[in-house]
Amino acid sequence: MLTVRNARVATMTGAQAAAGNAPLGLIEDGAVACDGERIVYVGPSGGAPAGGEIIDARGRFLTPGFVDPHTHLVFAGDRAGEHAQRLAGATYLEIAARGGGIRSTVEATRAATDEALLESARRRRQRMLRSGVTTVEVKTGYGLSVADELRLLRIACSLEGVVPTLLGLHAVPPGMERARWVAEVCEDLTPEAARRGARGCDAFLEQGAFTASECRAALEAGRRAGLVPHLHADQLTAGGGAQLAANLGCASADHLEKTNAAGIAAIARAGTTAVLLPLAAFFLKQQPASAVKFLEAGVTVALGSNVNPGSQRIESVSMLLAAGCLLSGLTPAQALWACTAGGARALRLDDRGVLQPGKRADLVLFSTSDPDHLPYHAGVEHAEAVIQGGKILGTPFGDTLK
Amino acid sequence: MLTVRNARVATMTGAQAAAGNAPLGLIEDGAVACDGERIVYVGPSGGAPAGGEIIDARGRFLTPGFVDPHTHLVFAGDRAGEHAQRLAGATYLEIAARGGGIRSTVEATRAATDEALLESARRRRQRMLRSGVTTVEVKTGYGLSVADELRLLRIACSLEGVVPTLLGLHAVPPGMERARWVAEVCEDLTPEAARRGARGCDAFLEQGAFTASECRAALEAGRRAGLVPHLHADQLTAGGGAQLAANLGCASADHLEKTNAAGIAAIARAGTTAVLLPLAAFFLKQQPASAVKFLEAGVTVALGSNVNPGSQRIESVSMLLAAGCLLSGLTPAQALWACTAGGARALRLDDRGVLQPGKRADLVLFSTSDPDHLPYHAGVEHAEAVIQGGKILGTPFGDTLK
Numbered sequence: 001m002l003t004v005r006n007a008r009v010a011t012m013t014g015a016q017a018a019a020g021n022a023p024l025g026l027i028e029d030g031a032v033a034c035d036g037e038r039i040v041y042v043g044p045s046g047g048a049p050a051g052g053e054i055i056d057a058r059g060r061f062l063t064p065g066f067v068d069p070h071t072h073l074v075f076a077g078d079r080a081g082e083h084a085q086r087l088a089g090a091t092y093l094e095i096a097a098r099g100g101g102i103r104s105t106v107e108a109t110r111a112a113t114d115e116a117l118l119e120s121a122r123r124r125r126q127r128m129l130r131s132g133v134t135t136v137e138v139k140t141g142y143g144l145s146v147a148d149e150l151r152l153l154r155i156a157c158s159l160e161g162v163v164p165t166l167l168g169l170h171a172v173p174p175g176m177e178r179a180r181w182v183a184e185v186c187e188d189l190t191p192e193a194a195r196r197g198a199r200g201c202d203a204f205l206e207q208g209a210f211t212a213s214e215c216r217a218a219l220e221a222g223r224r225a226g227l228v229p230h231l232h233a234d235q236l237t238a239g240g241g242a243q244l245a246a247n248l249g250c251a252s253a254d255h256l257e258k259t260n261a262a263g264i265a266a267i268a269r270a271g272t273t274a275v276l277l278p279l280a281a282f283f284l285k286q287q288p289a290s291a292v293k294f295l296e297a298g299v300t301v302a303l304g305s306n307v308n309p310g311s312q313r314i315e316s317v318s319m320l321l322a323a324g325c326l327l328s329g330l331t332p333a334q335a336l337w338a339c340t341a342g343g344a345r346a347l348r349l350d351d352r353g354v355l356q357p358g359k360r361a362d363l364v365l366f367s368t369s370d371p372d373h374l375p376y377h378a379g380v381e382h383a384e385a386v387i388q389g390g391k392i393l394g395t396p397f398g399d400t401l402k
Numbered sequence: 403m404l405t406v407r408n409a410r411v412a413t414m415t416g417a418q419a420a421a422g423n424a425p426l427g428l429i430e431d432g433a434v435a436c437d438g439e440r441i442v443y444v445g446p447s448g449g450a451p452a453g454g455e456i457i458d459a460r461g462r463f464l465t466p467g468f469v470d471p472h473t474h475l476v477f478a479g480d481r482a483g484e485h486a487q488r489l490a491g492a493t494y495l496e497i498a499a500r501g502g503g504i505r506s507t508v509e510a511t512r513a514a515t516d517e518a519l520l521e522s523a524r525r526r527r528q529r530m531l532r533s534g535v536t537t538v539e540v541k542t543g544y545g546l547s548v549a550d551e552l553r554l555l556r557i558a559c560s561l562e563g564v565v566p567t568l569l570g571l572h573a574v575p576p577g578m579e580r581a582r583w584v585a586e587v588c589e590d591l592t593p594e595a596a597r598r599g600a601r602g603c604d605a606f607l608e609q610g611a612f613t614a615s616e617c618r619a620a621l622e623a624g625r626r627a628g629l630v631p632h633l634h635a636d637q638l639t640a641g642g643g644a645q646l647a648a649n650l651g652c653a654s655a656d657h658l659e660k661t662n663a664a665g666i667a668a669i670a671r672a673g674t675t676a677v678l679l680p681l682a683a684f685f686l687k688q689q690p691a692s693a694v695k696f697l698e699a700g701v702t703v704a705l706g707s708n709v710n711p712g713s714q715r716i717e718s719v720s721m722l723l724a725a726g727c728l729l730s731g732l733t734p735a736q737a738l739w740a741c742t743a744g745g746a747r748a749l750r751l752d753d754r755g756v757l758q759p760g761k762r763a764d765l766v767l768f769s770t771s772d773p774d775h776l777p778y779h780a781g782v783e784h785a786e787a788v789i790q791g792g793k794i795l796g797t798p799f800g801d802t803l804k
Contacts, residue, residue, distance in 0.1 A: 019490065080778035084734050087727045087777075088421065127782065285728060316781030319721065325489045326687060332486045375489075376482035379718030379781065380529065 001052025002361070002390060003033040005045045007062035008369050011355040012341040016334055017295040023337040024371060025354075032062060034361035037389040042355045055385065055392075059369045063336060064355050065134025065362030065388060066317060067343025070230075070254050070275050070304030072167075073138045073159075074121045074152050077108025079309045083283075102142070102171045105309050109142040109152070118155050124307065124315060125159050131317040131381035132364035134388045137163045137304075137347055139202055141170030144181075146189045150196060157197045161388055163347050165200035165230065166193040169210045169218045182214045186221035194225035200251070200347065201227040205234075205241045212244050219248050228348050230275075234258040236286075246270035252346040254304065256289045257281060268297040273346040276338075277306040278323035279314050288327040291334070302342030303328070303335060322378035332372045361390035403454025404763070404792060405435040407447045409464035410771050413757040414743040418736055419697040425739040426773060427756075434464060436763035439791040444757045457787065457794075461771045465738060466757050467536025467764030467790060468719060469745025472632075472656050472677050472706030474569075475540045475561075476523045476554050479510025481711045485685075504544070504573045507711050511544040511554070520557050526709065526717060527561050533719040533783035534766035536790045539565045539706075539749055541604055543572030546583075548591045552598060559599045563790055565749050567602035567632065568595040571612045571620045584616045588623035596627035602653070602749065603629040607636075607643045614646050621650050630750050632677075636660040638688075648672035654748040656706065658691045659683060670699040675748040678740075679708040680725035681716050690729040693736070704744030705730070705737060724780035734774045763792035 009030030014023040031048035033041035041048055082100040086092075095101060109117065121138075128136060138156040143149035149168060156164040168185035172178045190201060201222025203215035209232075210218075219229040228251045233241025235255035242263030245253035253259075253267055254275040267274060274294045281288035291301045303324045306312045314320075317339070324335035344353025352360045366374065367384040374382055386393040411432030416425040433450035435443035443450055484502040488494075497503060511519065523540075530538060540558040545551035551570060558566040570587035574580045592603060603624025605617035611634075612620075621631040630653045635643025637657035644665030647655035655661075655669055656677040669676060676696045683690035693703045705726045708714045716722075719741070726737035746755025754762045767787040768776065776784055788795040 078772065078775065078778075080734075080772055080774035083778045084774040087731075088733050282728060313779045314724070314781040316718075316721075319718075319781045322716070326684060329489075331490050332482075370480065370482055372482035372486040373480060376480075376485045377715045379716040379721045 001033060001035050001049065002055070002387070002392070003031055003048050003052060004055045004057050004062055004363065004365060005031045005048060006059060007031065007057035007365065008059060009042065009355060010061065010063045010336065010371065011042060012064055012337050013354055013356070014337070016300060016337045016342065019331070021333045021371065023333040032355055032363060034387070034390045037361055039355060039357055039359050039361050042357060055365065057365055060384070061366040061369050061371055063364050063366070064340040064353055065364055065386070066132045066339045067135040067347065067349065067353055068128065068133050068305050069137045069252060069302050069343040069346035070277060070306050071136055071138055072141060072308035073124050073136065074117055074140070074155050075105050075109050075142050075309050076112035076117055076120065077105050077309060079104065082310065102310060103174055105142045106144050106171070110148055114151070114155065118158060121155060121159060125162070127315050128317065129161065129386060129388065129393065130383065132383040132386055133317060134362035134386065135161050135163060135343070135349065135352060137165055137200070139165045139167040141167030144171060144173040146184055146192070149189055150192060153193055153196055153198055163200065163349070164198050165202050166190060166198040166222065166227065167202040167204070169203035169215060171209065182217060186217050190218070190221040190227070191225045194227055198227060200230055202230040202232065204232040205239055205244065206232065207237050207239065212240060215244065216248060219250070230254060234263065242267050245272050251348045252302065255280070257286055259289065264294055264297045264299060268299045273300045273302050273342065275302045275304045275346045276324070276328050277304050277312070278327035279320060280306040280312040282323055282327060283312045283314070291324070291328040291330045295334070300342055300345050301330070301338050302346040303338040304343070316379065316381065318374060318378040318381055321375040325375045332375050335375055336371055361387060363387040403435060403437050403451065404457070404789070404794070405433055405450050405454060406457045406459050406464055406765065406767060407433045407450060408461060409433065409459035409767065410461060411444065411757060412463065412465045412738065412773065413444060414466055414739050415756055415758070416739070418702060418739045418744065421733070423735045423773065425735040434757055434765060436789070436792045439763055441757060441759055441761050441763050444759060457767065459767055462786070463768040463771050463773055465766050465768070466742040466755055467766055467788070468534045468741045469537040469749065469751065469755055470530065470535050470707050471539045471654060471704050471745040471748035472679060472708050473538055473540055474543060474710035475526050475538065476519055476542070476557050477507050477511050477544050477711050478514035478519055478522065479507050479711060481506065484712065504712060505576055507544045508546050508573070512550055516553070516557065520560060523557060523561060527564070529717050530719065531563065531788060531790065531795065532785065534785040534788055535719060536764035536788065537563050537565060537745070537751065537754060539567055539602070541567045541569040543569030546573060546575040548586055548594070551591055552594060555595055555598055555600055565602065565751070566600050567604050568592060568600040568624065568629065569604040569606070571605035571617060573611065584619060588619050592620065592623040592629070593627045596629055600629055602632055604632040604634065606634040607641055607646065608634065609639050609641065614642060617646065618650060621652070632656060636665065644669050647674050653750045654704065657682070659688055661691065666696055666699045666701060670701045675702045675704050675744065677704045677706045677748050678726070678730050679706050679714070680729035681722060682708040682714040684725055684729060685714045685716070693726070693730040693732045697736070702744055702747050703732070703740050704748040705740040718781065718783065720776060720780040720783055723777040727777045734777050737777055738773055763789060765789040
């Protein structure tokens, strides 16, 4: 038994769209007790079960472990030079003509050893874990052959606290006819990936990437194989992505920078979570999606980091919270809810994201008592102790004090 | 003697406005040797003096210590709640009516003990130092009485690697007639601050703050006392701030979000450095100043963090570089130049900001060889070793690897 006592406990059981701290479902002077990998008590410190290991939170803020529902964490190659070219004014097409873009990551990833891929992904995963992200979704998509995609899936599965997603339709493999790749993804890759541990499937609906009918085919194949469907939708162009995600019963529609009112209404009806990725919009100098209109329509909003080598390389949880507030228009409490309960919903993980008996013992104890401090004093990670599956991961940084 | 060998040395002796890596003045396989607090050699590793302590950089990137020319680092009180109110839609006036704004920091700062003020400022200073900022300008301005301003100055002077600036005209002290405060600043505070170690003087020209004639009086008093003048100019409204800064011979004009072409031309003629503060614009959801038009006009551009409790609380150097690129339009090399040579020029510190014999032995060795990596993989601090005045401050973080 492990009990955190005297904490400001954010159960994340409030309504996300509510004002002030209501989304957090706060218990002042609260306790959370864990038995093995599960939570067994959430309530006032006075009523917590006795015995076992005790952490005295001294009034500090305690949340569920953060759930990042959208990353491309397994890759080789550094596209910093491409980012610099873009900053100097190069267009996407010019960069692609110079050998940049997704394909450059595919080449570097294919050329890297398993060990190198695993080691670099593990370092990224470790930094995120230390700052409180106990669950990370990780997409494949830089393999672009059946064998290479399954290899990336294997590496993703070997990381701790990862939810692996097959992103078969990320780009057309160099030298392959697109219809053939779509068929391979649907007929061969998807069922095999499901057997080998993939939990979700995803596709990149965009001009220059894949069409609605191609994405539909891939996600329907995924659903048949028992995978949870997601869709990269409406990032660069309004392509009816939200509607398609709703139509396919996707757990999440991700990006949504260009989604119109009809698209928002469609995902509201379907119960699809909107995964907003404000740091990607920041990185690409795009207009970020406003969370407000999604919340007003009754859509659950999650925040994802979208860590990837091409269009977003900021892993910082505190910067994601800051961007969720400053760029997406969430309040601090709504952003915290989006990074916990929202992320869990986006991945259809019923066992986490909120603090209740029976849920996974994933907790973050921060160095402050004030939830508003986290997106305010950003750029510093404030997680003081991270508990994953009931195990304490210790003090992550030496300098997390205010 | 301390020598860093086999480094990619960025001397920062290139022209800031140049394309690609030209601003960096790179020496490949270079060395920098320091004797005590001074640099004695900058050139190819092969020609470096023998003996003393050697750091093998193994090809990694070496820069001058970063110079942050604009902070308000000494304060008490946390305005996270005010930031949350602003995110929820409250206006500046509503926040002020609820007791927020600069005056709330003044109250908290006056109420704090010297020890508490020093300890919190030291923690902030330490985080910045670890990520490579060897010189930080620190403004007073939360005292608002002669005695309280001198107290803040004393605390700023007791921090390491700090350039203290008197910001007398920050706000009108509660309950005092404005003309009286301006007179006290000019006649009493400024000469006394100069005697007690202030190096610069500053004033806040803005609607609701101080007028051009009030700022002129304060900065002229500062110049008479031997202080280097700076001006908070054109942040929220185009108030002819750049022109006033140029007219007064200011070392820097800071903010400049609303500066027009005539203002840019004026500071170009005067040789006044433009200190851009893109993280403040990000934090306040303002349109940031574009560096491009300043560079095109021949103005030197520096980047400042503007760390302060009200309108910018992000201390991260890597986020400042990222914001300098993504929000202000600098290339990575220009942003690095702005954070080193640019900062030194903004403070008229001729002894640092570039790597040349005779300059201060302030160096940062990064964990990457690629300058483009720093604003790309932002949110992680990449300084691996920081050398300040010839002393190695060691490996700052355990997890700075790519």
